[in-house]
C-alpha cells in the first residue's frame with residue numbers, strides 16, 4: 652500500500668522482481684520503490700500503474716479501517732500513490748523464469764480487466780490478488796465485470812486442477828485452501844441457476860451484496 656518504504660526491511664529487496672496482480676492503489680502503493688516491476692498487458696492496468704492514485708480516487712480508503720497504528724511519518728490526509736515510470740508487461744499464460752522457479756501468469760479479468768494470478772506449478776502455490784480471498788469481493792467497480800469474473804474462476808480451476816496445494820490471497824489472511832476457490836465457483840453458478848449456497852443478501856449502495864459464509868460478492872444491481 653505504500654504506507655512505508657517496505658524496501659527498507661532488507662538491503663537486497665529493492666532488486667526483487669515485483670509481479671503485480673493488478674493496479675489498484677492498495678496493490679501498487681510500494682511499487683515505485685522497486686527496480687523491476689511488471690503488470691499484465693492491459694490498458695487499465697498499464698495506465699493506472701503509470702498514473703498512480705490520488706487520495707480521492709481510492710475507493711475504500713479510510714483511516715478508520717486500519718487495525719494497526721500508522722507509521723510515524725505517514726499522514727492519511729495527504730496520502731497518494733506515486734505512478735511507476737519504468738515497468739514491463741506480461742501476457743496470459745506466459746512463464747516467468749525467476750531462476751530457480753517458474754511462475755505461470757493466468758489472466759483472470761473480472762475484478763479489473765487485466766487482473767492476473769500467479770501459479771507456481773512445481774509447488775502448487777497460487778497467488779490470487781483480489782480475485783480470491785475470504786471477505787467481500789469487489790465486482791461492482793466501474794472497471795469490474797462480474798460475468799468475466801466467474802469465467803476466470805473456472806479458468807483458474809482448469810489450469811491448476813490436481814496441482815493446486817495452497818492459495819495466497821491478496822487480503823484477509825495469508826493462506827487459503829482450494830476449497831475457497833470451489834465455493835466461489837459454486838456461488839457464481841448461483842447467479843445463473845437459483846442460488847444454492849447463498850446465505851443472505853443486502854443492498855450495497857447501488858449494488859447488491861450476497862453472503863456465502865466467510866466471503867461475499869458485490870455486484871451491480
Ligand SMILES: [Zn+2]
Nearest residue numbers: 673675762781
Ligand atoms: Zn483490487
